[in-house]
Amino acid sequence: MRxxxxxxxxxxLRFxxxxxxSRLELKRKLARHAEEGDDIDALLDFLEKNNWLSQERFAESLINRKxxxxxxxxxxxxxxSHGVTGEALAELKPGLADSEAARAVEVWQRKFGSVAQDAAGRSKQMRFLMARGFSSGAVRTALKGAPEEDDF
Structure with missing residues (x-):
């Protein structure tokens, strides 16, 4: 029974x-179920006013996932692509920029583990990281290899 x-x-609220x-994503999902006379923008404004829908929280959530x-x-x-622009995006950039090289090293270690000895292998590793959206500086840092751990 339904x-x-x-x-x-x-x-x-279920979504x-x-x-x-994001506001844009939720609007797209709700538009499929809207009937004549439904005001999706007013509903989204109501959700934002009550802090149930938040661009800042969405941005933080997406960053934590990706x-x-x-x-x-x-x-x-x-x-x-989700419509996050302006101040919310500007506030997030410095925090991500600080950790990009370390994240590139982690991704590189999980995938490859060691620096390739030939040019073709290094090129493959570089293309992999660049396709993942890492900057050239972060890629160079990752391809230098993992720092050696001191054995005490």
Whole structure:
């Protein structure tokens, strides 16, 4: 037995209870279920006013999910595709820039583990990291290899 169909507000709250959504993403999802006369923008404004929908929380959530595997340019491209711009994006950039080289080293170690001895292997490793959105400086740092641990 199925219950009565959910209202747009009910659907929005169900989506938001599963994970954070951007305004643009939630609007796209709700538009499929909207009927004549439904005002999606007013609903989204209401959700933002009550702090159930937050661009800042969404941006932080996406960064936490993606930063361990991808470089800054890929993370920022995804944020931009979700409609996150302006101050929220500007505040996040310095924190990600500081950790990009370390994240590139971690991704490189998980995938390859050691520096390739030939030019073709190094090129393959470089292309892999660049495709993941890491900057050329972070790629150079990662390809220098992991720092040797001192045995005491």
């Amino acid at each position: 219950g009565p169909p959910l209202s747009l507000k009910g659907r929005a 938001l209870s599963m994970r954070e959504h 930063a361990a595997r991808f470089g800054n340019s890929r993370v920022f491209a995804e944020l931009h």
